[in-house]
Amino acid sequence: xxxxxEKCFCYELGKRNIPFERQKxxxxxxxxxxxxxxxxxxxxxxxxxxxxxxxQEYYHPVWDAQVLSYLKLSGxxxxxxxxxxxxxxxxxxxxxxx
Numbered sequence: 001x002x003x004x005x006e007k008c009f010c011y012e013l014g015k016r017n018i019p020f021e022r023q024k025x026x027x028x029x030x031x032x033x034x035x036x037x038x039x040x041x042x043x044x045x046x047x048x049x050x051x052x053x054x055x056q057e058y059y060h061p062v063w064d065a066q067v068l069s070y071l072k073l074s075g076x077x078x079x080x081x082x083x084x085x086x087x088x089x090x091x092x093x094x095x096x097x098x
Contacts, residue, residue: 001055005084006042009053013045020045026073041070050079054092057085064096071098 006022013020021044028038043051050070052063067079076098083092 001084002042002053005055005082006053009043009051009082013043018046021047024074026070028073039070039073041074044074044076048076048078050074050076052079052081054081054083055085056083059083064094067096068098071096 010020010022022042024041024044025036026039026041028035041050042053045051050067052067052070054063063081067081071077071079079096079098081094081096083094086092
């Protein structure tokens with residue numbers, strides 16, 4: 001379901017002329033080794049905001065670590081976890097700041 005939500009979310013961003021990148025690869029460096037295919041951010045909005053999309057019944061703390069890793073590795077400061085599997089969307093939004 002996350003893929004469906006991703007397409008719909010991107011459609012809405014596009015309708016509003018908000019720039020975004022889907023499945024943005026985050027480059028990793030380890031001891032001089034560069035790994036290009038390491039991590040993928042679901043959405044990078046306006047080149048500034050990391051958005052991780054979920055469609056899960058229960059919140060999992062590993063999502064926080066995932067978004068914090070994306071923020072650290074990408075050099076961005078603001079991220080959101082959007083979990084669409086909630087009765088009221090505002091209950092499925094978590095803001096994270098690096």
